[in-house]
Amino acid sequence: MKQPLPYWFLCLPLALLSWSCSEKKATPSRKALNEMNLKAGKVIICGLPDAQFGxxxxxxxxxxxxxESFGLGLKLLHSFEYEEAEKVFxxxxxxxxTCAMAYWGVAMSNFHxxxxxxxxxxxxxxxxxxxxxxxxxxxxxxxADxxxxxxxxxxxxxxxxxRTRCLRFEQATEQLAQKYPDxxxxxxxxALALTAAAAPTDTTFTKQKKAGRILAALYPDNLNxxxxxxYLIHAYDTPTLAVRALPAARRYAAVAPSSAHAQHMPSHIFTRLGLWTENIESNLASVAAAQCYAQQAGIKGxxxxxxHGLDYLMYxxxxxxxxxxxxxxxxxLQTIQQVEPLTFKVAYSFAAIPARYLLENRNWPEAATLQSHATDFPWEKFPWQKAIIHFARLMGAAHTHNRPAAQAEVQELRRLQALLLQxxxxxxxxxxxxxxxxxxAWLDMQDGKPEQALRRMRAAADLEDRTEKPPVTPGEVLPARELLGDMLLQLHRPNEALAAYEEDLRRHPNRxxxxxxxxxxxxxxGNEAKANRYYQQLLTQASGSTRPELSAARRFLAVHSQPTAASDSPVRYTSYAAHPASR
Structure with missing residues (x-):
């Protein structure tokens, strides 16, 4: 067992109020309480009434x-209803x-x-x-602990x-859990601290797996x-682990139906597994709850x-x-002019929603001139999100053979990358x-340099595979390995293209x-069995679509349709939505 935190460490934060460890006060001063500027007001509930939070x-x-109030605050805290939790504490x-744990609740509500x-x-x-x-x-x-x-x-x-302070929190919570095993x-x-402290570049997901094991052991006896x-959903919010969180994802909204966040969070797992209908249902409820919250909280706009829910819906x-x-x-989205607060989620949605629509539909001319309607948004505070708009323009310019426009976007992306490094x-x-x-890479393709284009595109795909997506996004606006497949098809190398698509589908099922x-x-x-399977899956998934790709799929199936051989059974990443046990 690790040694307890040293006494000097426990006393050090008291210097914030110029108090020493020996100066214990029976009641905090009114001045000290006022300086915290605590949130006040009625707790806003935008799901089912009667504060059903588990x-x-x-x-x-x-x-x-x-x-009783502390219990409500803690349940709100567990569902990331941070503002409402702080009101309760x-x-x-x-x-x-003099209620010490209420202050702990306030501190946790501001950590997120x-x-x-x-x-x-x-x-x-x-x-x-x-x-x-x-x-x-x-x-x-x-x-006190x-x-x-x-x-x-x-x-x-x-x-x-x-990040250093997150790691310290992880170590401290580990000691706490060891000291109080019951x-x-x-x-x-x-378990939450482990997931929070995980490095986004760790593709072994060591901390997330450990958190998942801890929570999975508790789950059967604590379903509510x-x-x-x-936290099971967060721990397993990665392509290779997501199926482990499917039961929790399908349960969470029912456990805390009064939580707006509980309506959205399951869609992280639904996205990872390509369960688009459930994803849509989750985010329609999430958006409605968010609109309710804005109205009840008196938010202007x-x-x-x-x-955040709209971006997941778009995807x-x-x-x-x-x-x-x-x-x-x-x-x-274009009708939305005022948002509170102006967070990273707002910046991402303003950039990603239009970029997704144009890039997914290969609307290169309009992508090349994409402008955000939020012209007065403080984009320089969000260089990564701003880069999404310039990436869409670059891809549009490259595919429409507009070399000067493409070069301008290259320079802007380089500037934003340098800013992030700074x-x-x-x-x-x-x-x-x-x-x-x-x-x-696509500029190289337009310049007639296919081998250089492939080297660059493979490098981008390999780099993307080594990094995990941030939780704010359902997925990249265009996965790099899928783009590699597109490039290989254009170069008449279908064997390699199929390998690229299949590898990407393991990471992004049912795209x-x-x-x-x-x-x-x-x-x-000439692999008609595989072609039949992928086309049939696409037609089933997009049965209400009018996209032209579906007409091509139907024409192929009309000529080549045949029973799928037993040895050519659906691969793992296409089986979740179809398997009866997953429903």
């Missing part, structure tokens, strides 16, 4: 109604300012481990909450980077625990979570070939590098263009 039991030392503080790093204001609030709580006299040992754990994250926040919440928060169900509609419904999402955000800089390399490309390549090499 079942959690966490006894605390605070008397009276604080216990703040309400406890206002009536019982799997989202963007806290803002400076959130860090200040969380650090002050921890300092006030730990200055209270006669803290129960367990509550919980406070020490979150203090590990807030310690030295002005000078220590976010405390379910300590174990659940350790919102944290266990929710739209809540950022609504745009899913495109994979079903539902261009009319996909276009409706873009048209609706900001020490190597992960997002790599995402831009993949887009830049892909665009340069419309991947299925069509695989069918086309298989048909060209």
């Amino acid at each position: 079942t959690v039991r966490f006894p605390i030392a605070c008397p009276g109604p604080a216990q 703040a309400g406890i503080i206002r009536t019982q300012p 481990p799997l989202w963007a790093p806290p803002t400076e204001a959130e860090l200040q609030k969380g650090a002050k909450a921890v300092a006030i709580a730990r200055a209270l006299p006669q803290l129960p040992a367990r509550e 919980y406070l020490a754990t979150i203090a590990a994250f807030y310690q030295d926040w002005p000078t220590v980077d976010h 405390d379910k919440e300590a174990t659940v928060f350790y 625990h919102p944290g266990i169900v929710h 739209h809540w950022d979570e609504e745009l 899913a509609y495109l994979q079903k070939g539902e261009n009319r419904l996909a276009r409706q999402q873009w048209d609706y 900001q020490k955000d190597a992960y997002k800089a790599t995402q831009v590098e993949i887009q830049l390399t892909s665009g340069l 419309f263009n991947g299925l069509y490309g695989a069918g086309l390549a298989a048909g060209q090499i």
Whole structure:
């Protein structure tokens, strides 16, 4: 067992309020409480009424109604309803300012481990909450340890980077879980900390697998625990692990039906497995809940979570070939002028929704001139998201043989990549590098340099395979390996093209263009069984679509349709939606 945190470490955050460890105060000053600027107001519920957020039991030392309120705050926290959770914990503080765990709740509400790093204001609030709580006299040992754990994250926040502090939080929660092996919440928060501390470049998913094992062991006896169900989805939100989270994904919305986030989060797994109908149902509910929240919260305009759901809807509609419904999402987006708060999710949606529609449909002329309707948006604060627009323009310009326009987009992507490197955000800089390399590869194709084009396109695909997608997106606006398949088909190399499409379908199951490309390549090499399978799967998936690719698939099947041989059974990545057990 690891040694407990040293005494100096436990005391250090108190310096934020100029208190020493020996100066325990019975009641925090009104000035200290006011300086936290705690959220207030009625808890907003935009799912089913009666605050249905699952079942959690966490006894605390605070008397009276604080216990019930703390339980509600904790359930909100487990469903990432951070603003509403803070309201609940703040309400406890206002009536019982000596309730230490309410301050812990405020600090956790401003951490949000799997989202963007806290803002400076959130860090200040969380650090002050921890300092006030730990200055209270006669803290129960367990509550003091919980406070020490979150203090590990807030310690030295002005000078220590976010990832380092996340790793410290992981280590502290591990010690907490080891010290209190019968405390379910300590174990659940350790699993969350593991996933939060995982490096996005680790394709072995070591921490996520460990978190998943911990949560999976708890799941059978805690089917209504919102944290266990929710964090299982996050732990397994990767292509190779997603099927393990399918039961949790299908359960989470029912466990916490009053949570807007619980309506959306299952769609992460549905996207990973290519379950587009379930994805759409999940995000229609999510968007409706977000619209309700904006109205009840008095937000002027739209809540950022609504745009996040719209991006997932756009992606899913495109994979079903539902261009009319996909276009409706873009048209609706263009009516949105004001969003609160202006987060990374807003920037991503403003850029990705129109880019997806044009690139997925290979509408190169319009892609070459794509403009965001949010012209007054602070794009320079979001260079990675801004790069998506320039990638769409680059691909459009390359395919329409507009060399000057393409070169301008290359220069802009290089500038944005350099800016991200300057900001020490190597992960997002790599995402831009993949887009830049892909665009340069297609420029090489237009310049009559096929071998150089293939080298670049393979390099982009290999680099993308080595990095995991960020949670904000359902998927790349165009997967690099799928683009490699397109290039190989254009170069009349269908065997290699089929291999590229099939490899990409393992990472992005049931993508419309991947299925069509695989069918086309298989048909060209005379593998009628595979071509039949991919085309039939596409027609089943996109039965309501009018895209021209489906006419080509039907023509092929009309001539070459034949029973699928037993030895040519559906491969693993196409079997989830069809298997009765998955329903």
